[in-house]
Amino acid sequence: MLTAEKLFKRIMVPLDGSKLSENALAPAVALARASQAELILLSVPIMKHVMVMPEYSGYATLLPEQSLEDSRYALREYLEHLRDKRLDDELIVHIEVVDGDEASVIVDRAFAETVDLIVMATHGRSGLSRWMMGSVTEKVLQQAHCPVFVVRNDKPIERILITLDGSAASEAALEPGLVLAQALAADATLLQVQSGQDYVSPQEVDRLDTVEKGLGMRLQDSVYYAAEAYLDYLKTRYEVMLDEPLETAVIDGPPARRIIQFIEDNEMDLVVMATHGRTGLKRWLYGSVTEKVLRGAACAKFIMRPPQHLLS
Numbered sequence: 001m002l003t004a005e006k007l008f009k010r011i012m013v014p015l016d017g018s019k020l021s022e023n024a025l026a027p028a029v030a031l032a033r034a035s036q037a038e039l040i041l042l043s044v045p046i047m048k049h050v051m052v053m054p055e056y057s058g059y060a061t062l063l064p065e066q067s068l069e070d071s072r073y074a075l076r077e078y079l080e081h082l083r084d085k086r087l088d089d090e091l092i093v094h095i096e097v098v099d100g101d102e103a104s105v106i107v108d109r110a111f112a113e114t115v116d117l118i119v120m121a122t123h124g125r126s127g128l129s130r131w132m133m134g135s136v137t138e139k140v141l142q143q144a145h146c147p148v149f150v151v152r153n154d155k156p157i158e159r160i161l162i163t164l165d166g167s168a169a170s171e172a173a174l175e176p177g178l179v180l181a182q183a184l185a186a187d188a189t190l191l192q193v194q195s196g197q198d199y200v201s202p203q204e205v206d207r208l209d210t211v212e213k214g215l216g217m218r219l220q221d222s223v224y225y226a227a228e229a230y231l232d233y234l235k236t237r238y239e240v241m242l243d244e245p246l247e248t249a250v251i252d253g254p255p256a257r258r259i260i261q262f263i264e265d266n267e268m269d270l271v272v273m274a275t276h277g278r279t280g281l282k283r284w285l286y287g288s289v290t291e292k293v294l295r296g297a298a299c300a301k302f303i304m305r306p307p308q309h310l311l312s
Helices: 021-035 064-086 102-112 136-143 174-183 202-211 215-242 255-265 289-296
Strands: 010-014 038-043 050-052 060-062 093-097 117-121 148-151 159-164 187-194 247-252 270-274 300-304
Touching: 010 021, 010 102, 021 038, 021 064, 021 117, 021 148, 021 174, 038 064, 038 102, 064 093, 102 117, 102 136, 117 136, 136 148, 159 174, 159 215, 159 255, 174 187, 174 215, 174 270, 174 300, 187 215, 187 255, 215 247, 247 255, 255 289, 270 289, 289 300
Parallel strands: 010 038, 010 117, 038 093, 117 148, 159 187, 159 270, 187 247, 270 300
Antiparallel strands: 050 060, 148 300
């Protein structure tokens, strides 16, 4: 039986006081309940110029240094209100208000607190497709030592897509994805995209058929059979643990484009992926599949880095 307790013991939710950031609360709380995990609600005060009404005449400007203490106090009150009004008494909830650069604070505190998962909301209006380089979410995804669950909106997560390519590294995302499905009462689909050496293009099929009639289709069928057999094995193995049915699908073509299309066509709410980058996601600029799906898919994302020994 798959249990969330083995995967998630401490879950961090960064909050900035906005309703958008609070979209991360529902899935984080569901996971915390399922895994009996501790929740850490984290906020970072921001220094800014504030207009205030002096006691006797006119307006004055409160300097950033002066406003910082007010910001700390307001954020602590805000987090305490969320804890007391919106979270179960049975949950263990810690509150942290820490000064510094937002992304650095999130990453550093997650490491210091041995956090197993960061759940945060993106403020992008179309998922992550309008990210500017250097955004808080992008920096956290690049640098965090643990998986990051990026929530796009407050829509319930009912359909989860777990992408696989047949490698042990990609399978690192399998159990976390299935645990998410259990905790969120969502349906899960295992998807493999045939590409590169494993992909037999229509042009290749035609070329092989000139050598021997039917050769191209037989080769294509054998590739699909291998992928389907692999997913059927995983399906059989994990359905027993989950006591829930799993869907599987094999498609071909450019991986990022086909994954995004599959998400759109099947109205997936969350995609779960393992990055193959040895340094997390710091190589995104070179157009990895993970980066393209993150920017192009209009759904929530769960991204994790496989253990180092699976990348060698």
